[in-house]
Amino acid sequence: MPPAIPIALFALAGFTTGAGMRMLDPLLPPIAAAFGVGIAEAAWLIAGFVLPYGLVQLVAGPLGDRMGKVRIACFAVLLFGAGLIASAFATRLGGLVALRAWCGLFAGAVIPLLMAHIADSVPYAERQVTISRFLTGMVMAQLLAGSGAGVLAEQAGWRAPFLVLGLLALGVGGVLALRLGPALWRRPAEVAGGRGMAAYLDLLRTGSGRWLMAIAFLDGALLFGGAFPFTGSFLIEELGRSPGEAGPIVAGFGLGAFAYTRMARPLLRRFGERGLLTLGGGALAVLLTGLALAPAWPVVAAIQVAMGLAFYMFHGVLQTLATEALPEARGTAVGAFALALFLGQSAGSLGFGLGLTVIGYRGAFLAAAVAVCALALWARRGARVA
Structure with a gap:
């Protein structure tokens, strides 16, 4: 098993990925205006995130079972953060849609893998309570992401929320990597589930x-x-x-x-x-x-x-x-x-x-x-x- 990691850190990882999904709610109009398109065209930014987010489950679960759930989740958070920062510098709508797909691809791996790791680590009698604490991050993202992104965009433009959340994701991923230490770079010897997609x-x-x-x-x-x-x-x-x-x-x-x-x-x-x-x-x-x-x-x-x-x-x-x-x-x-x-x-x-x-x-x-x-x-x- 990887080193013990506080549930609060997992919840923060869940917050960043949840916020990445909900942050676009107030940002579509200013993004559409910035690129000179209608809301219908800008809505591809939502589909571009959601579709990879859902479909990556087919691969992320077996990969986590083979290579270590927290390791894969850590890499996913870091790559998600990098995609958000790159999004802040997008110059074309098509490029921003592609970066949203990148972000959705890696965000989709985080919560299921961390939840599965919690299940590996916590007895069943305590599991639902522990998972509820983990879900605090996602719930806070639902509460704060849209309004926070809207306020930030009004003050500093639509690119600012991408940059701020990207830096937060990189910070969370970095702390998670430090907590894993050498375990980040090696496959756990006791990892089960080697049947992969089967x-x-x-x-x-x-x-x-x-x-x-x-x-x-x-x-x-x-x-x-x-x-x-x-x-x-x-x-x-x-x-x-x-x-x-x-x-x-x-x-x-x-x-x-x-x-x-x-x-x-x-x-x-x-x-x-x-x-x-x-x-x-x-x-x-x-x-x-x-x-x-x-x-x-x-x-x-x-x-x-x-x-x-x-x-x-x-x-x-x-x-x-x-x-x-x-x-x-x-x-x-x-x-x-x-x-x-x-x-x-x-x-x-x-x-x-x-x-x-x-x-x-x-x-x-x-x-x-x-x-x-x-x-x-x-x-x-x-x-x-x-």
Whole structure:
């Protein structure tokens, strides 16, 4: 095993990669203006990051199992930081899109590999609590990245957020490399999971593996790519809020998610994993129904905070179960979980968008509520709890 590394350092690595994904939310208009293109063309910067981020899971998991998870994650953070700094000096939109693809490729390897390493190092009884502490970085990225990038861009131009985050990523990667010491340059002798890509077949041969991938796909389709991304548009188009007003309301989700990272231990002790799946999933269904019926933005604001807590109660159990899906190749298992989530997210955004044209926002949220209720019941029945 590599030297013991503080969870806070892993959380910082998660923050940098999460911020790299969310930082473009307020930057598209100034970037489009700088390169003389429309928002639709500038949106390739989002796709350029997200697609490699999801697809790299196919390679990153087996590579981490073979070569050492923390080693690969460390190199990925450093290369991600280098790509961000290069992005700050891009002179053409096409070059910036290519650099966003570079950043997405390496960012996508970091969180699954570090989560798999945590699973290798922490007993199952403590694992969900430890993972919740690790996820603090991602949650803070959701809360701060968009607003921070927007403020920085207003003061110093759109290139400044890329430069600042790139320097932070290089700093985090550098500290991680120092903590690894000589272990950074040598493959750990006890690394398992030598079957490489064939480990995916091992995962899919088990009923629990197929169940977990299906649950992750539906989780991504109904929530990550379905209801959640459309809440801001609902506030603007149905409740008359401006984009500037909708942003902080939607960010309330991050407050609820942060509350989960502080409450994970007592929640797990009180309800257990099956209870959290039921309670979190049931709460999500109720909250989505409330969203469909919301008469004004203050109701949506309260729902968003509760939604963040409920989602991580549900999703946190699934993440922990993913770490046990293939113990001999955890990097592959967690990478497969992340890939299924990403594919579901992609399908969900298309499906929810189509639903809007047929039944509108409120009808689509109600449909999602019914589907999430069914998903929670299936998750409770299928979960194999240690």
